[in-house]
Amino acid sequence: MSGAKKAVGVETIGMTMRFGAFTALDDVSIKVPAGSFHALLGENGAGKSTLVKCMMGFYHPTAGDMLVEGREVAIASPKDASALGLGMVYQHFTLVPSLTGAENLVISREKVPGVIDWRKERAALAQFMQRMPFKLPLDVKVAELAAGEKQKLEIIKQLYLGRSFLVLDEPTSVLTPGEAQEVLGLVRDMTRSGDLTVLMISHKFHEVTAFADDITVLRKGRLTGTGKVSDLSHKQMAAMMIGDQPISALDSRAPVPAGARQVLTVKSLKAPDRTGLKTIDIGELDVKSGEIVGIAGISGNGQKEFLEVLAGQRARNAGDILVKGSPYGASRSEARTLNVRFIPEEPLRNACAPKMTVAENMAFRTFDLDEAGKPVSWIRMSAIRDYAARLVEQFKVKTASLASPISSLSGGNVQRAVLARELTGEVDLLIVSNPCFGLDFSAVAEIRARIMKARNAGAAVLLMSEDLDELLELSDRIFVMSDGALVYETPIAQASVQTIGEHMAGHH
C-alpha cells in the first residue's frame, strides 16, 4: 500500500494466443516505456482484451515473452502480475457496491488483519489520499457514488495496492465528457510525473489524441500499426483499425418539413424508478415525423425507466402518452395500428427469445398475419422462413442458417436481425436505445445509417443513448435527462458538448 513506487515499463515480445484452431493473438510485440500513456486501439474481437489478459496472467499465452523493466518475467497468475506492480481497471466496476470506499480498499489488500482497527486504517487512508490527485468520500457506500467517482475509486484502489503499471479498459465508457476529461487528465499528470505507466484500451479517437503519447493498433489479432499520437491523424488510426472494409455512409439529413405532424407526445408522465424511492417525471416531450430526438444522460438517471414505460414494461403513475393523437398503452394491437417500432438496448435480452431460431425471431411482429395484414388462425412456417430469408438478405445478417438459435449470432448480427424486423414495413414511430453498444465499427456505421434512413423516410425517432458522439451525429434535437427529468433541450445546431455534459452531471 505504498503508492510511492515508481512507474515501471512493460514490453511484450511475440505474444501469441491460440484457442484451438482459432488464433486470437498473432505475434504481437508492444513496448510501453515507464511513465508513458499508451493507447491500445482495435475493434471488438481484435484481440485487445486477449493481449492484456495475457499480460495480466489471466491467460497463458501459447508463445511470447513479457518483459518488466527490461527483465524477462514469468506471469502465471494475476497474483504474479500484482506482485510486479501490474494492475488492471476493468470496464465494469469490481468494487463491492454495499461496502464503503474505505472498506473496499482495506479488504482488497493482500494482508488484512483479522480484526480491523478502523481508527488506524482511517488515519493511514487519510494520509494516502493526501498524496492522491483525486478527492473522494471514502465513508459512503460505493453504490451511492456517481459513476465518475467509482471509476476514480477503481484507479485509487490500484494505486493503494501499490500498482504502478495500470491497464485501463475503456475507462470512460460510463463517464460524462467532463468526468472523462478530469479522470484522464489526472491519470496523465501521474504518468508525466513518473509515478505511473498506463496502457488504455479505447475506441474514442478524441480521447486518444488528447491524452495518449503512443498508440498500438490491433486488427484480427495482428498488430497493424503503432506510432506516436502526434504523428497520426484520426483517419490514419481508423484505417489501421478497420483495414479496407467498406463503411456505410450516413444519408445526408433531409430538413424537417415545417408542417411535420407530431407523432409522439408525452405529457406529465410520472412513473416509479427502479428503487421505488424516486419517480421519473417527464414534463413534456414531442417528436415530429422526420426528426430524431436524442436523449442524453448518464446511465441510472431514469432513461431506462422512461424507455420501459414507453415499451409497456413498467407501469406509470400518471400522465399521457399519445401516438398520432391516440393514447398509446404499448399493447401489441396499438403498436400494430399506430406503426410503433422498438429497438431496445441489449437486443438479445430485450428484443429476442434467445433460444428460438433466427427466422422465428424475425417473424415476431408478423407471424400471425397474412399478406393482407389480417390475422390468421394457422401459422405457416414456410411463410416465416421465406420472410426471414428476404430480410436476412436485405439487412446482411450473417447467420449459419435460418434455423440457428439467434443467441448463436454475434452482437452486431443480432442487432441487424432486430433492425430488419423493426424497420420493415411502415414505421411512424421508432424508439431506439443504445443501438450500437458494444458493436464494431462497420456494424455501428451501418446501424446508424439505417436509423437515419428511417428518419428521412418520415419516421419519428426517439433515440436514447449514453454515447454523446452518437447523439450529436444523429439527432435533430437533444434533450438531457438527469435525476429522472428532462432538464435541458437544444437544437443540434446550437448543441455544445460542454453544456450538455454539465447538464448530464446535474450541475445546473
Added chain:
Amino acid sequence: MDATEIGLWGVPLAILGGAIRVSTPFIFVSLGEAITERSGRINLGLEGTLVFGAMTAYAVAVMTGSPWLGLLAAAGAGLCFGLFHGWICKFRGVNDIAIGIALMLFGSGLAFFFGKPFIQPSAPDLPAIAFGGWSDIPQVQAALSVNILFLIGAALAVFLWWAFRNTRAGLIVRVVGDSSDAARAMGLNPNTVRLLATGVGGALAGIGGAYLSLYYPGSWTERISSGQGLMAVALVIFARWNPLGCFAAALLFGGAGALGPALQSVGVTQGYYLFYAAPYILTLIIMIATSSPSRSLAGAPRELSITK
C-alpha cells in the same frame, strides 16, 4: 396489593416473559440465516436443522445427563446439515431454495425417525438465571427467569453486528454476498466462503433447536418447532440482514407468540386461540408491508437468488 393477583398487568408481563422465552430459537436461527444470506445464499433447510438439533440435543442430554453436551451435539449436527447444503449448492445448476426445502423435510423426517425412543424419557434442562429475585411477585420472577442462551444470543447479535464491519471475516462474507465477481477478482473463492457461512448458520440453528427441547417447551415432541425455522428466515428479510434487527424482530415475534397463552392466563376464555396465530399473521403482515411490486429490497445482498 395482593402479590399473586396482579390482574391485567399480567398480560404485558407475560408478553415480556414470553418474548424472552419464545424468542431465543428465533434469535439463533435468524442470526445463522443472516450469516448465510449475507454470503449470498438462502438456506430454507434451517427448519429441518432446528428440529434435528432439538432431537439431537434431547437424545444426547438424556443419554449423558448433561444438557451442555446435548447443546454441543446439536450445534455439531446443525453444522453438518449446513455444510451439506453448502456443498451441494456449489454445483452448477443447483438451486439453493429447492435444496433448502429438501433438507427441511429430510431434517424433520430424520429427527422423527431417530427421536421416537426419546419422546418418553426426560432430559435435564439448560440452566436459567433468575433476574427477578428483587421482587416477591411470582409472575415477575417467572418473566425474568432468563435462560443463559438468550443472553448468549443477545451478545452474539451485537458481536455479529460489530464483526460484519470490523473483522476480515465479516467483510469477506459481505463481499462474497454482494458480488461474486469482485470476490473472485480479490482471489476469494465464493463457494468456500458460502460453504463456511452456511455451516455456521446451520450450527446456530442447531443451538436454537437445543433450546427448544432442553428449555422451552423443554421436551422432545414431533411438533416441537411448528415452523419457527421458516419464520426466522422471513424475519431476516424483515430485519434487512442486520443482526441487531434480527434480535429485535425475534423479540417481537416472541412477544406475539406469547400473546395467546398470556390472554388465557388472565382468564380470557373465548377467542384467545386466535391469538396463537399472532406470529403467523404478523409474518404475513410484515412480508406484505415491507415488499413492493416495483422496487427491489433495499440492503439485500445482491448475490441472493431471490433478489437477483
